[in-house]
Amino acid sequence: VDAFVADGLSRITRRVSMELDDDGEAQAQFEWVQRERRPTVVAPLPCPDTHRCGVCGRASSRHVASPFEVALISNNAEEAAPGLFHQRGKTARALEDVQLPAVMSLARRALTITGTTFNASLTLAGGLLTRIAAEPDGALQAPSQKPYWEAHVDQDNKQAYDYSALVYFEDGGVDFEGGALIFEDGETILPRRGRLVAFSSGPENGHRVARVERGARTALALWFTCVQPE
Known part of the structure; x- marks a missing residue:
């Protein structure tokens, strides 16, 4: 019993400490990322005629989210999932519904990295905190939606989306099976904790998510639009 109580107190203490998000903590996470983040790897691609700014391609960068942010955001998504509609195991919340300062801080960081990487002036157009579980843990099945694993x-979903980005919070092949990001040309990117994957949002980067077969995959999905000159 004592061990059970001690474990419970430890979990509560850890959760409370994770929810603290003042300016000092935000600065600490930013400094960790600046110290640990590996160089961005870029694969350029030809742009379609409709592309509006910057260069086209794909980019990947490790350690964009700190271990603190990874644990905090993953835990938040897991706790929220049972009360949400699910789409064949996928739950999603808009950024404004998450109400977690760390999420917006990470979204701004991803925006800066994506804009710099692709030489584009961007602003945030939308975002979702998503969790895909092999076994649905949402309370209700969402009505008549396409499977999340379709290409x-x-x-095509929204014309204003010029660039897309994903930040992952678990390791594929360890915390879950499946869930890889697969582009139409065959390139496959396996999720890694803290990894950012960014790409231009047009037909040059058609993609799908492999079906999650075990565990759960959490990702922050972001879309950016070009800032048009006045």
């Missing part, structure tokens, strides 16, 4: 082009 698609982000810009």
Whole structure:
């Protein structure tokens, strides 16, 4: 019993400490990322005629989210999932519904990295904190939606999407099976904790998410639009 109580107190203490988010903590996470982040790897691609700014391609960078942010955001998504509608195991919340300062801080960081990487002036157009579980843990099945694993082009969903980004919070092949990001040309990116994957949102980057077969995969999905000159 004593061990059970001690474990419970430890979990509560850890959760409370994770929820603290003052300016000092935000600065600490930013400094960790600046120290640990590896160089961005970029694969350029030809742009379609409709592309509006910057260069086209794909980019990947490790350690964009700190271990603190990874644990905090993953835990938040897991705790929220049972109360949400699910789409065949996928739950999602808009950024404004998450109400977690660390999420917006990470979204701004991803925006800066994506804009710098692709030489584009961007602003945030939308975002979702998503969790895909092999076994649905949402309370209710969302009505008549396409399976999350179908191939698609982000810009077909919304014309204003010029660049897309994903930040991952678990390790594929360890915390879950499946869930890889697969582009139509066959390139496959396995999620890693803290990894950012960014790409131009047009037909050059049609993609799909492999079906999650075990565990759960959490990702912050972001879309950016070009800032047009006045």
